[in-house]
Amino acid sequence: MKGYDVEGPALELGALVREDGTADPSEQIRIGLSTLNRHGLVAGATGTGKTKTLQLMAEQLAAQGVPVFLADIKGDLSGLASPGTAADRVTRRAAEVGQAWQPAACPVEFLSLGGLGAGVPIRATMTAFGPTLLAKVLGLNETQESSLGLIFYFADKNGMPLLDLKDLIAVIQYLTATPEALSGIGGLSAATAGVILRTLTNFEAQGAEAFFGEPEFDVRDLLRVTPDGHGMISILELPAVQDRPQLFSTFLMWLLADLFHVLPEVGDVDKPKLVFFFDEAHLLFDDASKAFLQSITQTVRLIRSKGVGVFFVTQTPKDVPGDVLAQLGARVQHALRAFTPQDAKALKATVSTFPESAYDLERLLTELGTGEAVVTVLSETGAPTPVAWTRLRAPQTLMAPSSPDVVQSVIGASPLQQKYGTAVDRESAYEILSTKLSDQQRPETPAGPAPEAPRGPERPREREPEPKQSVLESVLESKEFRSMARSAASALGREITRSIFGTARRGRR
Template structure:
C-alpha cells in the first residue's frame, strides 16, 4: 500500500486495512516502547489517522536533545507545550524560553471546546484540562517575572570574552583584568564594576598598574571598554548584578511530584538577541559546571525548550557557536535535554543539528526558490522513508508533523507522519493580571525580586579616585599657601 501524498485527506472506506506486516504496522511497532514514554499522537497513513497506532518518544531519550521545526502557524508552540506538560507529569522539570509571550498558558487548564474534543477523538486521546505547576522569570527584571541575574565574576572572563566578541589576545587580556580585580579585592558584581576597573587601568592614575599585571596594552584595554559600552547598550546591564540566581531552582518539583515548569518571559527583549544569547550561555555553562556526571538515566533531570531558536544563532560569533555546540554535546551526560524550536532545520548550525536526536517537523512552505531549497535540505536530514517527504511536508495540516525519535536502544525510529495530540493546558497566554499574581505569589519572589547594589569595584575605585583628587587639591592648596 503506497502512502497518500495528503495524509490529511480521509481514506476511502473501500481501501483495505493495512495488514499486520504492512508498512504502517511496521512504523507503529517501532514506537511501541516498553518503558515510560510521552504520547505525541496517532499515525497518519494512506489518508487516514490511525488512533490505534500511537507515536511516542521514550522518556529516557529526552536528554538526547531535539528539534521542533515548521513554518509559522503550523503548531510548533503547541507541540512544545504538549511535550513540556507530559514531562512535568512524569516528574521532570522543564525550562521554557518564551520569546513571543504565548507559552504562559501552560500554567492554566485548557479550554474544552468542539475543536479540542474532535482532535482528541481523532487521535485516541483521553483529553482532560490540566495546567502545570509553573514559575515565571524575566532577565534582570526586564518584563514580568522573577528577575534572573548573575554576577560578572560568576559569568567569568571566558564567557564574557565570547559575548563581547573579543579575539584571542583580547580574551587573554580580559582574563588578566579579572585576575587584577581579584587580587586587589575589587569585586565584579555588575557591568559598571568591570567598566570601572578597565577605565581605571587606562587612566593616568591606573596606567602604572598595567605594568604590574603584564600583557595588557592600553589599546587592548580601550577595545574592551568600547565593547562593554556597546554590550550595555543592548540592555545587558540589567542581567548582571545581585542577588545572583541559583540555577538549581530550575531542578525543583512541585509538592505533588510533578516537574516545575520554569517560563522565562522574553517578549521585552526579543529585539535584543545578544542579551538572551548571553543568558543561555551562562545558564547552560553554570548547570554543566554544577551538576555531576550521571550517564544514562530513566528520565532527564531537566529539559530546556528554546523557542524562536534562530534568534540565538543569527549573526552569532564563531566563539558563541563553538560554545553552544560543545555544551549541547556534553550536557547530555549531566541528564539535561535541550530542544530548539524554530522554522527550518537550517536555522540551527549543522554541528548543533547533528546532536538533536528527536525531530518533530511540521509543515514547510515552498513559495520561493529559497523555500524549495530549504525543503530539499530538510528532507535530507531524515532517515529513508516510505513517504514522499518532499511532497508530504508541504501538505501537512496544522497540528500534524513528520516525526523521528531515538528508540530505547538509541537507534532512530522510522519516519512517521503524525496527527499530534492537543495540549491539556491553555493554548494561549494567561492574562497579565494573573501572570503578575503568579509571580508575586512565588516563594522565590522575595528572594530575588529586589536588586542589591553593595559596595564593589565601582564604589571602591570611585572612593579611591575621590580621595586621590582631594589629596591632590589639598597639596596644591598647601603649595599655594607657602608662596
C-alpha cells in the first residue's frame, strides 16, 4: 500500500501505517482540494478523534485560503482561535507521521442563532426563508404547504413584510377572520390555518423567534478571506440549543439553500469556495420528515456545482441517510465499537460500504487507536482510492476550548458584530395589521351639545344611532381592504412558487 499521490494543493491527513503498526512518514495520505466539493464523511465512536480530524482539516483549509463553516454542537471547536500547546504526545505524534508541528491560531468568527449563545447573532427574515422550505421544516402536508404559499403570496402582494414569526402568525389570524380577503385567488380553511398555527407555536417554543428577524445575515459573509490570504473559519456556536435540533436544522438548511442562490455555477475548481462541517450530524437527521430529508439530499447533490463542499461528522455512517451517504466522495473512518449485537450489525454494514481492500476491515475498525482512521477518497479522475490505514497529524491549534476571554475578544473585534449585533424591528405585517384593527376599534370623540336655534321651525328629531360595526365588518367595508382585495384579484394566475429550495431572494441593502 502506498500513499496518495495528489497533484496540486491538498490536505495532509497523515502517514500510512504499515502492517506492523508503525507509521511510514514517506507515504503521506492526502486529499486534493479540487475534490472536496464532492463532499465527505468523518465517522467514529466517541473518543476516537473525529473532532480533532475535523479541526485538522479546517485549519489546513484556512491556511490555503479556503473559508470554512463549522456547526459546533458541543462547544469543542473554539480552540481553533488559539495556538496549540506543545506536549509530549503532540511532539511524538508529529515525529511518527513526519509533521513539522508549530503552534498556530486561525482567523475565526463566532456566530450564534439570534444571540442564543456566545457569538455574533445571525438571523433570516421569514420572507427570505420562504414557504416551501418552511413547510418542509414544519412537516406540513401538500395541502398545508399550498396554503402556506398562498399566505406568503397575499402578504407580498399587499405590502405586508413577513420578517419574523409574529408577522406570519398575524397574517394567518387576519385571513382566518376575513376569508373574503382571498377571494379570487384561493381560500384558507380554518382547519388548515389551525394546523399551521399550532406547528408555528411549537416551533416558537424551540426558540425560533430568535432566529427570524432583521438584520438578515448575508451568507456571502461566510466567504471572506483575510488580507494575508487565509480563509475565515466561521464557527456557529450551538451548545445553547443542542436540545432543540429542529431550530439549528432549520438554520443550516436555509444557509445551504441561500448559498445555492447566491453563488454562481463554477464547475470544477482548483479549490472549493467554502467547506461546511456538520459535527454531530445525526442530530440533523433525527426525527426529520421525509420532505426535509429530500431537501437535504437535493441540496447536497446540487451545491457541488457552486464549489461548496459538505462534510458530515458523526458516530456511524448509518446516522446519515443512504441517499446522502451515496454522494459523499471522501471517507475518514475512525474506530467503531462492537459491544452489542446492534454494534456488530452496524460494523458489518459500515465495512460493506468501503471499496475492496487488502485489510480485514471488520477487525481493523475495532482495533484502530485514537487518532487513527481508514481513509478512502475520490481521485482526480473520480475513482475511489484504495483504503489506507492512516495515523493522523496533530492539529496545530488548541485541542481544547479557547478561554472565554479569547472568545469574547474575537466577538468584540468582529466587523460582523457591528453589522448584525443589534436587532431591528421595523414596521411589518404585525404592526400594519395591529394599526388597521386599532383604527377600526377607536371610538369617535363625542361632540358637545348643539346650541338651540333662536327661531325658525322646530329641529328635526335626531336619528337613532346605528348599531356599531364589528371589527370584521369595519375591515371588510374599509377602503383599504377593498383596495387590497382588488389588488389580490388582479394578480390571479401569477406564479406563487419560489424556488426548488423555497427561498425568495431580494435586493441586498
